[in-house]
Amino acid sequence: MMAGTRLEANKLVASEEGREVEKLMRVIGQFITSCSSSMRGPLKSIEGLVGLLQNRNIYSEDELRMFLSHINDSTQKMENMLDGLEQFLENSRKNLAPQEVDLTELIQKIFHEFSAELQEHAITPRVKVEQHVKLYTDASRLRIALCNVIENAIRFSDPGKERKYIEVQGNVNFTNCSINVIDNGIGIESGEESKVFDLFFRGTERSKGLGVGLYVVREVLERMGGSVTVYSRRNIGSKFFLWIPNQLKTGI
Known part of the structure; x- marks a missing residue:
């Protein structure tokens, strides 16, 4: 039997x-x-x-x-x-490879990598992280996800706004890590929020790629046991919600 x-x-x-x-x-x-x-x-x-x-x-x-x-x-x-x-x-x-991650340091490094683009578009980067416990996760995959979301925010910034910004908020606890990427860019058309994570979806003529970046974000986070959603208003901005489990017990 x-x-x-x-x-x-x-x-x-x-x-x-x-x-x-x-x-x-x-x-x-x-x-x-x-x-x-x-x-x-x-x-x-x-x-x-x-x-x-x-x-x-x-x-x-x-x-x-x-x-x-x-x-x-x-x-x-x-x-x-x-x-x-x-x-x-x-x-x-690639298999998952959890390791200790300093979330503030990771975000700051990514913003530094995009410093030329941020300066070109006159965008102010902001970082607000609360991390009182260690974060163990796949650093490479988390970096890919954050890079794609931040690059998307830069690409769809609003040239008509005087004070443009991208703010990354993070919170790490014993069980999970939540990250919000907030911008005041051109936003997403009503009804298209869920489509932005579809493969090859391009919402505007300003898209220079295949419509792959946000699809990769979703695939990467789901592979990590996490998720991503977005709330957006046209001409106001967007807020991406990223969530991943904290593999703290795995790392100990």
């Missing part, structure tokens, strides 16, 4: 693993197809602009700078696509 029960349990595990592999292969296929299609536009744009630059003597300096700016935008689009694919694959194949 016990042998039969064990056999059924093994079959169930194998079936679940098979479904996970099938899901992974399906999403990878979507990634490759979409990347292949989406990269043709930027590549054609670069090809055309390089052709124009070969006859640079007939163009003014302002026109040449504009051509170079367009080339930079096109290469950035392709880089964003590849970054999203790399993060998704890394999350899919």
